[in-house]
Amino acid sequence: xxxxxxxxxxxxxxxxxxxxxxxxxxxxxxxxxxxxxxxxxxxxxxxxxxxxxxxxxxxxxxxxxxxxxxxxxxxxxxxxxxxxxxxxxxxxxxxxxxxxxxxxxxxxxxxxx
Amino acid sequence: xxxxxxxxxxxxxxxxxxxxxxxxxxxxxxxxxxxxxxxxxxxxxxxxxxxxxxxxxxxxxxxxxxxxxxxxxxxxxxxxxxxxxxxxxxxxxxxxxxxxxxxxxxxxxxxxxxx
Numbered sequence: 683x684x685x686x687x688x689x690x691x692x693x694x695x696x697x698x699x700x701x702x703x704x705x706x707x708x709x710x711x712x713x714x715x716x717x718x719x720x721x722x723x724x725x726x727x728x729x730x731x732x733x734x735x736x737x738x739x740x741x742x743x744x745x746x747x748x749x750x751x752x753x754x755x756x757x758x759x760x761x762x763x764x765x766x767x768x769x770x771x772x773x774x775x776x777x778x779x780x781x782x783x784x785x786x787x788x789x790x791x792x793x794x795x
Numbered sequence: 796x797x798x799x800x801x802x803x804x805x806x807x808x809x810x811x812x813x814x815x816x817x818x819x820x821x822x823x824x825x826x827x828x829x830x831x832x833x834x835x836x837x838x839x840x841x842x843x844x845x846x847x848x849x850x851x852x853x854x855x856x857x858x859x860x861x862x863x864x865x866x867x868x869x870x871x872x873x874x875x876x877x878x879x880x881x882x883x884x885x886x887x888x889x890x891x892x893x894x895x896x897x898x899x900x901x902x903x904x905x906x907x908x909x910x
Contacts, residue, residue, distance in 0.1 A: 714897060725799075725885060725901035726838075771838070780845055781826045781889045781897035782853070787837040 686774050688786035695762050696794055702758045703789040705772030709753030716783060717746055717757055718771040726771060729757075762793040797821055799902035801886050807908045808876045816871040816905050818886030826889045827869040828853070828899065829861060831882040838885065844869055876909045883907070 687706045695701050707715060714733045718726040730739040735750040743760045759766055769790045773783035799820045808814055818827065829841040840853030844863040858880060860872045869888075873880060883906050887899040 716898065725903050726899075727901070728898045731898050775897055780843065780851070781899070782828075782840060782843060783897065783899060785838040787835065 686772060686784050686786040688770075688772055688789050690789060691787065692790040692792070694792045694794065697763060699762050699793075700758070700760045701762055701791065702756050703770055703791075705755045705757070705786055707753050707755070707772070707774040707784075709750060711776045712750045712753075713775050713777045715748055715750075715755050716773040716775075717755070718773065720769040720771055720788065722768070729770075757789075759791070762791070764793045764795050767791055767793045799886055799888055799900050801884075801902040801905050803905060804903065805906045807910065808873075809910055810877060812876050813872070813874050814876065814907075815873075816884055816886075816907075818869045818871070818888075818902055819867055820869075820886075820888040820900070821867060822888060822890065822900065823866070824888035824890040824900070825866070826897075827863065828887045828889075829859070829869065829871045830885045830887065831855065832885060832904075833882050841871065841884075873907075876907075878909045881907060881909045 689704050716731050717729040720726040730746045732748040737748040739746050745758045748755045769788040771788045773785045775783050802817045828843040830838040839855045842861040844850045847866040850861045862870045883904050885904050886902040889897050889899045
C-alpha cells in the first residue's frame, strides 16, 4: 500500500502571510505528483502535475517544487488571500495504464482577513 | 461542455435499499473513477474503469458495483445500503493521451446518507 502523507493537517494564517505545505510520497517507481485545490462545497481542481525531479511550477502566487529522489513536494503560497482558503491535496501515481492516483489527506488552509 | 456531471446531488436511503449513482463526462475521456470522501480519510478509490466495458476494483470496493456500458457514463451501484456507506461520492475522469499525465477532472459530488 502506498502512503502519501501531507503536513500540516490544517493551517490558519493571516491575510498577507506566506505559507507552505509538504507532501511526502514513495520515491521508488515514480511517475507523477499532482496538486489539487479543493474549495468547500466544490470539487477538487488540478493545480499542478509534475513529473521530473527538480520540477518547479507556478500559477500566480502559488508555486510547487518536486524532489523525486527523496520523495517530497512543497506547495508555496505567497501573500495568502482569503480566497486561497481551501484544502490542498497532493496525489501520486506510478507508471501504469490505469491512471490511478493515491491521495494524501490534504492540508486545510484558512486565511483570515 | 459540461465536464463531469453527477446525479443525484443528494440522496437519503434507508438501510437495505438500493440505488445507482450516475456519472457522465463529455470530454471523451477513457478513464473514469469513483471515490468516496469521509472526514479524516481523504479520497479513497472505490472502483475505476480504463475503457468502455471494463471495470476494476479500487481500494474500498466492498458493497459497491459499477458498470461502464458507454464510454461517457460510469454507474456506481449500492445493492443493499448500509450506514457505513454514508459519505460524499465523487466521480472523476482522465485521458491517457498527450498533455498532462493522468490529470483527473472531478464531478460536483453526491452526498449520500444511509439511515
